[in-house]
Amino acid sequence: MRFEGTSGYVATEDLRIAVNAAVALQRPLLVKGEPGTGKTVLAQEIAGALDAELIEWHIKSTTKAQQGLYEYDAVSRLRDSQLGDDRVHDISNYIRKGKLWEAFSADRRPVLLIDEIDKADIEFPNDLLQELDRMEFHVYETGEMVSARQRPVVIITSNNEKELPDAFLRRCFFHYITFPDADTMTDIVEVHFPGLKAELLREALKIFYDVRDTPGLKKKPSTSELLDWIKLLLNEDIDPADLRERDARKLIPPLHGALLKNEQDVHLFERLAFLNRREGR
Numbered sequence: 001m002r003f004e005g006t007s008g009y010v011a012t013e014d015l016r017i018a019v020n021a022a023v024a025l026q027r028p029l030l031v032k033g034e035p036g037t038g039k040t041v042l043a044q045e046i047a048g049a050l051d052a053e054l055i056e057w058h059i060k061s062t063t064k065a066q067q068g069l070y071e072y073d074a075v076s077r078l079r080d081s082q083l084g085d086d087r088v089h090d091i092s093n094y095i096r097k098g099k100l101w102e103a104f105s106a107d108r109r110p111v112l113l114i115d116e117i118d119k120a121d122i123e124f125p126n127d128l129l130q131e132l133d134r135m136e137f138h139v140y141e142t143g144e145m146v147s148a149r150q151r152p153v154v155i156i157t158s159n160n161e162k163e164l165p166d167a168f169l170r171r172c173f174f175h176y177i178t179f180p181d182a183d184t185m186t187d188i189v190e191v192h193f194p195g196l197k198a199e200l201l202r203e204a205l206k207i208f209y210d211v212r213d214t215p216g217l218k219k220k221p222s223t224s225e226l227l228d229w230i231k232l233l234l235n236e237d238i239d240p241a242d243l244r245e246r247d248a249r250k251l252i253p254p255l256h257g258a259l260l261k262n263e264q265d266v267h268l269f270e271r272l273a274f275l276n277r278r279e280g281r
Helices: 013-025 039-049 063-069 074-083 099-105 121-127 131-133 166-169 181-193 198-212 223-235 241-242 264-281
Strands: 027-032 055-060 070-072 094-097 113-115 136-139 145-146 153-158 173-177
Touching: 013 039, 013 173, 027 039, 027 223, 039 055, 039 113, 039 153, 063 070, 063 099, 063 121, 063 131, 094 099, 094 131, 099 113, 099 145, 121 131, 121 166, 131 136, 181 198, 181 223, 198 223, 198 241
Parallel strands: 027 153, 027 173, 055 113, 113 153
Antiparallel strands: 070 094, 136 145
């Protein structure tokens, strides 16, 4: 089966090619891009399109590669032995399967999402090289070898918070999701808000891209933040004419809290409004 996008996800041609190439090569698809550009949602949509189970492994700064394989709960076993529980005689009762084990043991080919891999320490990707290559690993405590029944579709996302090792990159098919242009963004918005008035969409997109292009902005608003903002505009029944106003008092967009997410950026727009007022005198 080929991924062609879905009714709920606008996939560009180069993204569709990347997904299908990774599936054909049986290599992990490493997806990078700005936060909020739909990297995590992509895995969900691929699973839906392929009618496959989605197994999600969300990485944190404290996550270790071993946790994706399994964890041995020695503390519980010690406690049960003190209580005289017969379960202690079978060590497998204290082996907790990780997300890779779940994916390897699935009856049908699943989609495995390893989300935000760059949050973990630098050794994390290297620690997974052999398991992702061979699709098997050894359980030391039981002597069991766990091998994948079928190779899962592996989607790995990164926000570029840190560089990934070259050895890891060589084993992946790479795709960078560029930020959508206005035409693509129009298609994305129409998927989420079908029938949205063209005038409101046009004015909202103009302000949105003006905000993103503002020099000195610390955090540019993302696609998800645009969708939140449009939802608020509709909820508050904002008139498109209000969005067209460009006097100094209206420099900060209405309901700007959906777009500007830190005080530095709000202060930046306040300073720009102040300068505009001075120039308008």
